[in-house]
Amino acid sequence: MAEISHNDPDQLTESDTRLHRWLELAVPLFSFGGILIAFFFLGQGNIPAMRIAASGCILASFILAYLAWIRPKKDIVALTTPLYAVILFVLPSELIPDLILPILYAISLTILLVRLKYKFGEPGTAVSLGKELGGSLKTYIDRTRGVLKHVSPDTAHRATLAFVQFAQGDYGKVAKIAGTVSVNGENSRHEQSLVRAFSIVREHAELLDKSLTRPYTYQVFKPEDADLLANPLPPDTDKDHEFEMSLDNALLLLYSVSWTASERDRPHLLPRQGFAQKLISS
Amino acid sequence: MKIGKVDVKVSIVAVAVFVFFTIFLLYASLYSPEVRSQLIWMIPALFMLLVIPMALNYMSRSQYDNLEPIYEAEAKPVRIKLINESMVGKPVRIQGVVERVYFQFLNRPQYLVADRSGEISVKMFTSTKEDIKVNDVVEVLGQVIRRYVVTGDPVINCISIRKIEKS
Numbered sequence: 001m002a003e004i005s006h007n008d009p010d011q012l013t014e015s016d017t018r019l020h021r022w023l024e025l026a027v028p029l030f031s032f033g034g035i036l037i038a039f040f041f042l043g044q045g046n047i048p049a050m051r052i053a054a055s056g057c058i059l060a061s062f063i064l065a066y067l068a069w070i071r072p073k074k075d076i077v078a079l080t081t082p083l084y085a086v087i088l089f090v091l092p093s094e095l096i097p098d099l100i101l102p103i104l105y106a107i108s109l110t111i112l113l114v115r116l117k118y119k120f121g122e123p124g125t126a127v128s129l130g131k132e133l134g135g136s137l138k139t140y141i142d143r144t145r146g147v148l149k150h151v152s153p154d155t156a157h158r159a160t161l162a163f164v165q166f167a168q169g170d171y172g173k174v175a176k177i178a179g180t181v182s183v184n185g186e187n188s189r190h191e192q193s194l195v196r197a198f199s200i201v202r203e204h205a206e207l208l209d210k211s212l213t214r215p216y217t218y219q220v221f222k223p224e225d226a227d228l229l230a231n232p233l234p235p236d237t238d239k240d241h242e243f244e245m246s247l248d249n250a251l252l253l254l255y256s257v258s259w260t261a262s263e264r265d266r267p268h269l270l271p272r273q274g275f276a277q278k279l280i281s282s
Numbered sequence: 283m284k285i286g287k288v289d290v291k292v293s294i295v296a297v298a299v300f301v302f303f304t305i306f307l308l309y310a311s312l313y314s315p316e317v318r319s320q321l322i323w324m325i326p327a328l329f330m331l332l333v334i335p336m337a338l339n340y341m342s343r344s345q346y347d348n349l350e351p352i353y354e355a356e357a358k359p360v361r362i363k364l365i366n367e368s369m370v371g372k373p374v375r376i377q378g379v380v381e382r383v384y385f386q387f388l389n390r391p392q393y394l395v396a397d398r399s400g401e402i403s404v405k406m407f408t409s410t411k412e413d414i415k416v417n418d419v420v421e422v423l424g425q426v427i428r429r430y431v432v433t434g435d436p437v438i439n440c441i442s443i444r445k446i447e448k449s
Contacts, residue, residue, distance in 0.1 A: 079430075208358050
């Protein structure tokens with residue numbers, strides 16, 4: 001769970017970083033290393049040495065593909081290099097075996113590795129891979145945890161349902177779920193804020209479901225809700241922005257309630273963390 | 283070229299291939315009697331280089347035209363920020379400004395469309411009805427898919443893209 005983890009889930013562990021560095025080194029090492037060994041054996045007239053060069057390139061391709069796979073931003077070219085390696089070096093071909101092809105292939109792999117490293121970002125962390133909560137979303141949830149932990153598990157579960165269905169674009173279902181949470185005169189101030197969040201989400205879901213645009217009057221948070229909001233509105237915000245920000249804040253509040261007061265729903269929330277991170281980054 | 287209601291477009295690559303092989307065939311037939319004797323099937327084959335891409339474009343365009351009314355009815359208008367991985371398979375309608383255009387010359391255009399909430403890639407697997415340029419304000423109808431089918435960020439598989447008035 002996110003709270004008991006001692007490492008920063010938004011950072012790679014030291015052992016992972018070391019492993020990735022070795023794997024990055026292994027790509028040119030295996031591809032060019034195989035060619036060098038093949039050169040050595042060829043000098044002694046050993047023709048099957050070609051297989052050593054080919055094996056090095058195949059192995060390097062799989063390592064490159066793995067390095068591409070563990071990044072959140074995928075590089076389709078690097079991912080498909082094992083396929084090309086099999087086509088070029090394993091499948092029967094009419095090409096006369098020589099070292100030109102492995103050399104060109106090893107150069108290509110090295111260029112792809114540099115491209116992957118500098119254009120496709122760092123390998124995924126527990127946060128970017130959606131395994132743990134992190135970043136500004138975690139900070140927001142930690143900030144609101146104190147006042148939201150007393151929300152009933154039933155309401156928190158409804159918040160999960162509403163958030164998940166909204167993320168999936170099932171706006172009709174969201175409107176129904178959010179409509180079942182009602183205001184009670186005895187509710188605390190923070191519970192009133194939560195009910196307002198449900199109402200805002202319901203209103204937006206109904207409008208989206210009917211493909212309607214922003215109405216002239218619409219629901220917003222009250223000034224006393226500000227301490228629960230992820231992105232409190234600046235005073236001179238235009239109507240469109242206010243309307244959109246109200247929804248973002250309402251959805252984030254539902255996410256925070258779900259995470260804090262309904263632990264059993266966390267497996268459903270983690271895969272939608274990316275969506276929540278997008279909402280909070282406005 | 284219009285066939286029925288469908289405006290068929292051939293990519294510049296297909297035209298270039300046709301022109302290349304036409305010149306090659308003319309040159310070869312001038313110097314080789316063997317080639318001249320084979321012209322009876324070579325010339326139709328040459329025209330197939332144009333006819334096949336045209337037929338494929340006609341079929342895909344007419345399919346897209348049939349899908350457009352369905353998407354018009356079902357696609358929900360959403361802000362780009364609301365589009366996420368959980369929406370894969372959902373029909374959506376977005377409005378925004380075209381920031382970049384790629385691969386228009388291949389008849390497989392890809393656009394980067396942005397609204398005030400964010401930006402998203404819009405991929406089209408056939409030619410567009412109208413010429414879309416950078417800075418055009420457009421409405422896109424399409425389905426949310428992953429960039430590489432099973433992995434990658436969410437993008438829109440575009441069924442229709444059309445210019446709208448700047449508001």
